[in-house]
Amino acid sequence: xxxxxxxxxxxxxxxxxxxxxxxxxxxxxxxxxxxxxxxxxxxxxxxxxxxxxxxxxxxxxxxxxxxxxxxxxxxxxxxxxxxxxxxxxxxxxxxxxxxxxxxxxxxxxxxxxxxxxxxxxxxxxxxxxxxxxxxxxxxxxxxxxxxxxxxxxxxxxxxxxxxxxxxxxxxxxxxxxxxxxxxxxxxxxxxxxxxxxxxxxxxxxxxxxxxxxxxxxxxxxxxxxxxxxxxxxxxx
Numbered sequence: 001x002x003x004x005x006x007x008x009x010x011x012x013x014x015x016x017x018x019x020x021x022x023x024x025x026x027x028x029x030x031x032x033x034x035x036x037x038x039x040x041x042x043x044x045x046x047x048x049x050x051x052x053x054x055x056x057x058x059x060x061x062x063x064x065x066x067x068x069x070x071x072x073x074x075x076x077x078x079x080x081x082x083x084x085x086x087x088x089x090x091x092x093x094x095x096x097x098x099x100x101x102x103x104x105x106x107x108x109x110x111x112x113x114x115x116x117x118x119x120x121x122x123x124x125x126x127x128x129x130x131x132x133x134x135x136x137x138x139x140x141x142x143x144x145x146x147x148x149x150x151x152x153x154x155x156x157x158x159x160x161x162x163x164x165x166x167x168x169x170x171x172x173x174x175x176x177x178x179x180x181x182x183x184x185x186x187x188x189x190x191x192x193x194x195x196x197x198x199x200x201x202x203x204x205x206x207x208x209x210x211x212x213x214x215x216x217x218x219x220x221x222x223x224x225x226x227x228x229x230x231x232x233x234x235x236x
Contacts, residue, residue, distance in 0.1 A: 020049040021070040021199065024060035026125065028144045030169045031191075034226040035074040035094045039193060041222055042093070045209045048202070056143065057125020067196045074191035076128050085197050091210045092190035094223060096163035098128055100182045101152060101171075107159070109182045121157035123148050128189050129161045145170050152179045161186075165227065172234045 023039065026032045036052045043050045053069060063069040065083040072079070072086065080088050100109055108114065112132040119138045122129035123145045133139045140157050142148040149170040151157050160167070164185055171179055193210075195202060213219040 020051045022051045022053050023071050023073050024064045024069050025052045025054050025073045026057045026060055027054040028146050028170075030165050030227075030230050031094065031096050031163050032073055033230060034165075034223055035191060035193075037226045038093050038219060038222050039073055041218075042193075042206060042209050042213070045213075046202070046205055057123060057127075059125070061125060061127075064194070064196060067198060069196070070199055071193065071195040074193050076131075076189055076191060078131060079127060079192075079194060082127070086194040087197050087200050087203065088192040088194050089203055089206045089210060090192075091207060091214055093193050093210060093219065094191040096128070096165070096189050096191065098132065098186040098189050099162065099164040099167055100186065101149070101160045101162065101167045101179050102158060102182055103152060103155075103178050103180075104158065105180055107182055109184060109186070111186060112161075115159055115161070119158045121148050121151050121160040123162065126162065128163075132161050132186065146174070149174055149176060149179065152176075165230075169230060169234050 021043070023036075025036050039052075040050065052073065055063065060069075060072060061079075061083060064072050065085050067085065074094050077088070079086060100107075100115070115133065115136055119140070120133055120136055121140045121142055122133055124141050124143055140151065142151055145162055145166050148160050148162060149167065152160050153174070153176045164181055167181055193206070210219065
């Protein structure tokens with residue numbers, strides 16, 4: 001009997017995983033690259049192999065919510081209520097600074113409401129931008145953040161909403177100097193790792209790991225290292 005009990009205690013959720021879990025990552029998004037790097041460390045600690053699958057934002061949610069993929073690298077808090085089949089791990093793994101970009105250096109930013117009556121662009125499937133532009137009549141939707149920033153440079157839209165890091169990296173890659181990040185930012189949005197409900201049993205173990213990494217400062221250190229790495233390669 002003691003041997004059986006010991007065996008049960010040694011049984012972990014990782015032993016239930018036969019093949020790598022596959023998580024959606026939004027393509028061409030520096031924030032998601034950072035999130036994927038953090039996620040790899042988290043799952044390595046859990047002893048669970050994973051794969052990162054780059055997809056457009058809209059396609060990513062379709063695949064993960066229907067269970068063809070095992071979850072999302074990270075998404076905002078509201079995703080759980082929009083897609084009930086996706087269950088979040090309670091402690092955030094990343095965050096963004098939601099930012100408006102424009103050529104108009106004199107523009108005054110006062111929350112999402114300040115975009116009303118203006119021609120605004122956002123990337124498809126980026127939910128924080130969708131929520132911010134709800135109720136705004138003139139919204140143009142682009143395939144990704146790269147084309148979003150090109151649209152600003154070409155005067156297709158007057159304002160664009162994305163994360164601060166994402167926008168700055170795209171502008172640097174494209175060599176666009178006419179567009180700036182308006183200040184102040186719209187605020188900090190926490191990002192959470194989401195699992196399809198069929199893997200809900202993993203959440204207690206993942207939460208324990210993420211919580212410990214947050215308290216020790218390891219999670220933020222990984223995040224900062226990844227951001228520095230992205231910026232260094234962008235400037236080359």
